[in-house]
Amino acid sequence: MKRNSRLSLALHTLGHMAGEPDRVRTSAEIAEHAGTNPVVVRRVLGKLREAGLLTSEKGHAGGWKLARPPRQITLADVYLALDESLIATDSDDQVPSCSVEHALHRRVTGVMKDIEQSLIERLGETSIDEMRGA
Amino acid sequence: MKRNSRLSLALHTLGHMAGEPDRVRTSAEIAEHAGTNPVVVRRVLGKLREAGLLTSEKGHAGGWKLARPPRQITLADVYLALDESLIATDSDDQVPSCSVEHALHRRVTGVMKDIEQSLIERLGETSIDEMRGA
DNA sequence: AATAATGCAACTGAGTTTGTTACGAATAGC
DNA sequence: GCTATTCGTAACAAACTCAGTTGCATTATT
Numbered sequence: 001m002k003r004n005s006r007l008s009l010a011l012h013t014l015g016h017m018a019g020e021p022d023r024v025r026t027s028a029e030i031a032e033h034a035g036t037n038p039v040v041v042r043r044v045l046g047k048l049r050e051a052g053l054l055t056s057e058k059g060h061a062g063g064w065k066l067a068r069p070p071r072q073i074t075l076a077d078v079y080l081a082l083d084e085s086l087i088a089t090d091s092d093d094q095v096p097s098c099s100v101e102h103a104l105h106r107r108v109t110g111v112m113k114d115i116e117q118s119l120i121e122r123l124g125e126t127s128i129d130e131m132r133g134a
Numbered sequence: 135m136k137r138n139s140r141l142s143l144a145l146h147t148l149g150h151m152a153g154e155p156d157r158v159r160t161s162a163e164i165a166e167h168a169g170t171n172p173v174v175v176r177r178v179l180g181k182l183r184e185a186g187l188l189t190s191e192k193g194h195a196g197g198w199k200l201a202r203p204p205r206q207i208t209l210a211d212v213y214l215a216l217d218e219s220l221i222a223t224d225s226d227d228q229v230p231s232c233s234v235e236h237a238l239h240r241r242v243t244g245v246m247k248d249i250e251q252s253l254i255e256r257l258g259e260t261s262i263d264e265m266r267g268a
Numbered sequence: 269a270a271t272a273a274t275g276c277a278a279c280t281g282a283g284t285t286t287g288t289t290a291c292g293a294a295t296a297g298c
Numbered sequence: 299g300c301t302a303t304t305c306g307t308a309a310c311a312a313a314c315t316c317a318g319t320t321g322c323a324t325t326a327t328t
Binding site: 042062 | 273274275276
Binding site for chain 2: 302304306
């Protein structure tokens with residue numbers, strides 16, 4: 001895998017789950033489908049669980065399941081859950097001292113935040129139901 | 135610096151240039167403002183030059199300048215010039231063999247491409263003139 | 269008790285990216 | 299022509315990121 005593999009893994013898995021919402025899947029099963037490792041799956045799906053998109057059960061017959069109907073989970077939910085912040089600006093310890101620089105910096109940051117907001121709104125228009133498979 | 139520093143560096147520099155479009159700036163000067171290294175600046179701005187957004191002149195009194203009026207350079211131009219592909223899908227050597235998987239894979243890929251297209255369109259609505267400083 | 273699953277920490281290896289040095293090529297001014 | 303200045307590029311080091319892996323504790327079912 002390469003870049004954005006977390007987002008990709010999340011979307012593929014949710015796409016599967018949207019097809020059979022009631023089926024409980026183990027991380028091993030999901031990892032097999034995705035061609036990766038169960039621990040990696042648990043790491044990514046753990047984020048989605050924290051965000052309330054999935055539930056997981058330990059022990060025998062445990063595994064992962066959607067926490068809501070597929071139509072009520074949007075790509076924005078997934079994006080925010082993964083906390084990727086693709087349009088991230090530089091860190092706060094990087095703010096320039098010069099006032100002209102500072103003004104420009106704030107403007108650039110503001111524009112980037114606007115763009116990210118637009119992206120999130122756009123993502124909110126698509127539910128995982130719209131890419132379900134099987 | 136951290137993540138997306140290339141995009142950030144490009145936007146900050148273009149923001150400056152949009153404020154004084156005729157002024158020629160050296161990579162050393164730009165690097166000083168950005169708190170980085172001239173070679174790093176040349177690397178990033180080189181991409182923008184390849185895309186036709188900037189011009190550079192060697193030798194005495196050489197340096198960098200906008201190739202077009204600030205209003206005619208959009209954030210989409212910058213994004214595409216840097217070739218970042220934030221919403222990139224996984225590489226082609228990763229396509230699954232199972233037909234069900236394959237169908238889902240194509241759908242997920244399609245959705246991600248749509249999203250990236252939306253992002254680019256949104257970026258095209260803002261020109262670097264709108265974040266000019268000084 | 270045995271089995272099967274998640275949760276989590278720690279480590280490794282590959283890959284990416286920034287920073288740096290060095291040097292060649294081109295240009296302007298003297 | 300000579301010199302100073304600047305870009306262009308290659309090569310390398312250091313830091314960081316990330317997927318993958320192992321190991322083990324915890325929890326739940328049988």
